[in-house]
Amino acid sequence: xxxxxxxxxxxxxxxxxxxxxxxxxxxxxxxxxxxxxxxxxxxxxxxxxxxxxxxxxxxxxxxxxxxxxxxxxxxxxxxxxxxxxxxxxxxxxxxxxxxxxxxxxxxxxxxxxxxxxxx
Numbered sequence: 842x843x844x845x846x847x848x849x850x851x852x853x854x855x856x857x858x859x860x861x862x863x864x865x866x867x868x869x870x871x872x873x874x875x876x877x878x879x880x881x882x883x884x885x886x887x888x889x890x891x892x893x894x895x896x897x898x899x900x901x902x903x904x905x906x907x908x909x910x911x912x913x914x915x916x917x918x919x920x921x922x923x924x925x926x927x928x929x930x931x932x933x934x935x936x937x938x939x940x941x942x943x944x945x946x947x948x949x950x951x952x953x954x955x956x957x958x959x960x
Contacts, residue, residue, distance in 0.1 A: 889917035
């Protein structure tokens with residue numbers, strides 16, 4: 842009985858490690874000409890305007906505009922998110938008359954500031 846509990850715990854630990862080690866992938870958007878991918882060292886995200894000009898806006902939880910950028914087609918720009926204060930933010934990307942919104946939650950995880958981009 843003890844061995845089966847130990848084996849189950851070991852299996853759960855190994856599978857958790859597998860899922861934690863999966864590298865971050867680009868986020869899918871409803872706008873095919875926009876690609877969102879992680880920046881190095883998990884500091885933020887990069888937005889690439891693949892086929893046409895895009896407008897990127899970042900809002901705080903009170904709907905105040907913190908950042909507004911216009912990206913020319915086939916250019917990309919990185920946004921450092923872990924420099925923001927803890928809280929909820931919205932990133933809005935408009936391209937080809939379509940808009941996609943991503944909710945971002947910035948928080949402290951131990952001594953490290955991190956963020957989650959909700960799909």
